[in-house]
């Protein structure tokens with residue numbers, strides 16, 4: 338599903354943030370992405386989201402060489418990916434419901450077709466009574482759940498999540514992690530960036546580790 | 557007008573993604589209102605000058621004047637009689653009227669003042685010839701007959717005046733159209749500027765939409781329909797203001813000025829009230845400006861999206 342070959346990336350003229358990344362991710366797998374702050378986790382996820390192009394090496398996603406994508410193909414691939422941003426990036430002029438419904442709305446689906454689904458998902462992440470509220474008024478953990486709901490509403494094949502449990506208490510973070518595991522069981526491929534050591538201990542998923550010395554894949 | 561009400565796509569497509577109150581929306585709306593007002597007034601003035609010129613030209617064409625200079629040894633009274641006879645024998649002439657000496661002097665008063673004794677100047681006597689059929693009347697023949705038969709007589713067809721009037725009106729019309737073109741160009745530039753500003757300040761929305769799978773077409777459509785709505789609001793506001801302006805101007809010329817002056821002004825300036833054609837013109841200006849705003853912002857949004865292409 339994803340193949341990185343000798344990938345390197347630098348921002349502008351800066352130093353290489355990512356160096357010599359070679360790995361493959363198969364469909365239906367679950368990977369943790371770890372590394373110290375500033376190690377490049379978000380950068381790697383941006384490569385996977387097609388929002389950055391590598392300065393070195395090649396990336397194949399869903400069988401396509403991403404360096405030669407035209408706009409139309411890039412759009413098609415993006416629609417198979419869901420993303421939870423580290424800083425959520427919810428749109429403050431829309432309600433929580435509208436934010437979560439957005440991926441379906443931009444695909445041209447009429448509201449009548451998705452309203453029930455969106456409401457059900459919001460209930461499920463515990464935001465049933467916060468649907469009409471602006472995300473700006475939500476707590477950190479509520480924002481996080483709204484961002485996760487938005488990432489999964491369109492049933493992506495690949496789910497990228499950047500510290501999706503960073504802002505919440507241990508209980509909720511357990512529940513959210515179980516949500517990801519559940520999605521993975523139903524077939525979604527998941528790459529989840531996290532610092533949380535207890536997750537890493539509890540679940541025996543393979544790890545993409547970004548360290549000062551370079552990159553390793555464990556497990 | 558509530559800006560939420562202009563929705564160019566069916567409401568069932570879902571909630572509006574672009575904020576109802578764009579940062580630059582209100583500024584742009586007023587700018588377009590002003591531009592529409594200026595365009596309407598400019599075009600109104602052009603129309604007024606053009607129609608008035610046509611009208612005056614036709615009025616003047618319906619009259620010619622015979623001048624008879626006093627010559628030593630000639631009897632003015634008999635010369636006047638023969639000139640009148642010649643004129644009335646000409647086909648297409650409806651009537652003639654000999655201006656008295658006093659009337660002739662009165663015409664010169666504006667130039668010399670009332671106290672001036674004009675009798676010493678031996679001013680020419682005038683005969684006003686009204687034509688029933690300006691095209692069919694053989695004015696050239698009348699002129700030849702007059703010079704042959706009446707010493708000191710000449711015919712003034714006001715041609716010089718009409719030519720000057722027409723060329724002046726033409727100049728005003730061309731200048732007006734140039735001004736109109738410049739206003740339109742300035743509007744386009746302002747819309748481009750404002751669209752780019754709006755897109756830049758809503759960059760987060762654009763990026764998030766991209767990341768969750770929105771096509772450029774979709775994003776452009778969302779923004780462009782907002783700009784079209786802003787263009788329509790501005791256009792309607794400006795067009796309405798222009799309408800009020802035209803009515804007020806018509807009202808002032810109609811009632812504030814003394815009756816005599818007012819008729820004179822409406823003779824000179826035609827009717828300020830735009831009439832049915834004027835109203836159509838106004839609606840056309842509003843639609844053109846709104847359409848232009850929509851089109852310009854559409855092109856600008858597309859160029860912006862292609863350039864950032866995340």
Ligand SMILES: Nc1ncnc2c1ncn2[C@@H]1O[C@H](COP(=O)(O)OP(=O)(O)OP(=O)(O)O)[C@@H](O)[C@H]1O
Nearest residue numbers: 348351354372373374375376377378379380381423
């Ligand atoms: N847009 C950018 N331009 C230039 N440098 C950047 C940019 N984004 C990130 N960097 C740099 O790249 C490096 C990796 O950043 P990145 O955000 O990927 O780290 P991270 O692993 O996600 O960190 P954290 O755990 O704190 O979120 C950092 O040194 C950062 O300063």
Ligand SMILES: [Mg+2]
Nearest residue numbers: 378379423499
């Ligand atoms: Mg990060």
